[in-house]
Amino acid sequence: MLDSEEDAHLFILDVTSSNSFVYDQTTLRWPYIGFDFEHSKTFKNLSEPFEYEYRSTYNDEDSNVAGYTAEDVFENGRGEFGLPTKVNGEPSRNFDELYTDGRIGFARFKGNRTSIRDTLLKNYGYRKLWLAIRVYPNVLVYVIGLGHNSKKDAQFLIANAKQQDSNSDLWSFPVTSIKTGYYNVKTNISAVVSSTSYFIKLPTQYFNGIGKKLNMKYDHTIRRYIGPCNQNVNITFGINDREVTIPFEYYTDKLEDLCQLNLMAHDKNVIVFGRPIYMSHAVGFDFETNDLGIYTTDIIDNDDTSFKSYTTRQDVRKTVVKNRANDAASSVIGYTAEDVFESGAGGFGVPTKLRGKSPSKVFNGDEAEGRIGFARFDGQKNSVRDALFEYRGYKKLWLAIEQRSVITVSSVRLGHTSQKDDQLLIAKAKQDNANNFWSFPVSSIKTSNYNVKTDISAIVSSTSYFIKLPLRYFTAVINKLNVKYDRDIGRYVGPCDQDLLTTRK
Incomplete structure (x- = not known):
């Protein structure tokens, strides 16, 4: 994923595909983000149809996009790409469940007219892509490096694989062994690195072998294996006589007091390394030498300015409960403004970009005109809560929903308080000052x-x-x-x- 702090565009970098597509704001509506090509003086419609398929083997679900090809000028030069007019599935939703502006192919071969990979790498002097995820308490930092290459890199190298198959577009390496606990098996199987799967996918025989060493049970509710978190069971893969280890905490997600397994069985005779490999290592995709390298994450901190990062401000490892106060992840980006309301002046955000499921959709599916925060603390420049309370005499919000025959009535009241309220009170809770939630x-x-x-x-x-x-x-x-x-x-x-x-x- 690439994040430009200047214009806040977010892309998925796909190392299993050579295809690239970018959304047009005027062609597809919400939740697709994209660019305003209508006002671009350098945009050119090439009028050639395209259709890309993204299979669940290297992704987490099947999806496809179709439309026409186009070209425009990017920061590093002119590039060609697909401009979708039809989308099936969610080919542009990233690990955070946020919708991105598109998908850029970084598979081994260019091989496709709509690849803008070389355009992005052109000005970096060396054609190499680096991907990693740094794990901090409650925060994940997605790290992207373009062009970096140094003789010092060798001290951080764990395993390296020269790409041999001239007919394959995939970045792969041979796995000669799998070891975890008392399970130790010699293998002769190929592994593919994916940047669009949340899981490590294993042939069923190896998945079952690892599963026997883990105290996990299948939960039909979330369709995943869950179990206790106090299992110090790492998985070690043999690669070209070197060992690459994935710690337990990087191939599981913590759900309250349980952990869910981010390993998955599939019927393909290939191992697919998804998100967990980037959490424990940095991966280098070298288009100059045709090498795939797996490094320690220390290489990211090696005083090199070519590494960029995209930070998520929520603990995205809690995949089931991370949106516990909402029903889907979303975000808005824009500028702050101020205006006079009925009760006084207030500051607020004016979105120019929306990501994810609609943040302004109400219970009945209607779209609202915005969202007003009523969490406990003000603390935000764009809070209009106090402006609404200003003339109410008492800062209190009441919410209720009443079911009347075939209709539902939502009730909102501001400022009301009375001594008679206590006779209707069922329960009351004093709030913790360290928490912004009610x-x-x-x-x-x-x-x-x-x-x-x-x-x-x-x-x-x-x-x-x-x-x-x-x-x-x-x-x-x-x-x-x-x-x-x-x-x-x-x-x-x-x-x-x-x-x-x-x-x-």
Whole structure:
């Protein structure tokens, strides 16, 4: 992924494809981002049709784009690319589940007229791509290097593979062994490096061998293996008589007090190294020598200015719970402004770019005109909360939804407070000053025959359609319901005549 701080464009760099495409803002609507080619004086429509397919072997789902080819001037020169008019699947959604401006192919051969890879590398003096992910507490930093090449790099090299197959566009290396715990097997299998898969994908026989050493069980709710996190089980792959080790914490995601496995079995006779390889190593794709190198991440800190980084400000390793206050990841980028509202002047953000699922869509699917933050602290220049409260006399927000026959009524009230409120009060929680969320402790969960004591915090959200539970509680509640998982809609469904109340204290 490339992130330009000047114009905030974000791309997926795809090392398993030579194809590149870029979205046009005027051709495809939300959630596709893209460029405003309509006002570009250097844009040229080449009027040649294209269609690209991205298979799930090296990605996490099948997708394709189709449209026509075009060319325009980039920072480093003129480049040709595909301009989609039709999209199936999500070929431009990155690891953070954010929608990008497009996808740039960095596979071994140019081989495609719409590759802009060489245009990007042209001004760097050496044609080489570096990818890595630095892991910090609650933050992942995606690191991209273009053109860097130094004799000092050898001291950080773990394994190197000369690309031999002249008929393959993929970056690959031979795996001669797999070792984890007491599982140690000699292999003769090829591995491919992918920058668009979240997983390490293994032939079933090797996946099962590793799985036996892990205390994991398959969870049908999220369709992943989960288990305890206190397993110090690293996986070591033999590559050209060298060993590349993936630590447990880099091929799993922590979900509250459990961990989910980011290994996946598939029916292909190839290992696919996705996201975990970049979390534990830096990978160099050398277009000059046709070498694939795996390095320690120390090379990134070797005082070299050619490495750029894109930082995510959320802990994206918590893949299931990371959007716990919303139903999908999204972001807005733009400038701040100020205007006079009914209650006074207020500062706010004016978006020029939107990423992800719509951040202004309300429960019924309608698009709102914006989003006003009512978290506990002001702390943001673009908060208009206090401007709305200014003439209300008391800073308090009330929210409720009332079901009336066939309609739902959403109620919002600002400023109301009365001594009579206490007679209607069910529960109250003093807020922790270190937390910006509105939260309360949950000491028990009870439904029918399920009754459990808990010691967990709950967050109140006005932007999620659901009640979201840690997996162990969700599974227990679901077991008391006559429901089945519907894969088509990704939800549990069942009869409505179930008088099953869930109580939280």
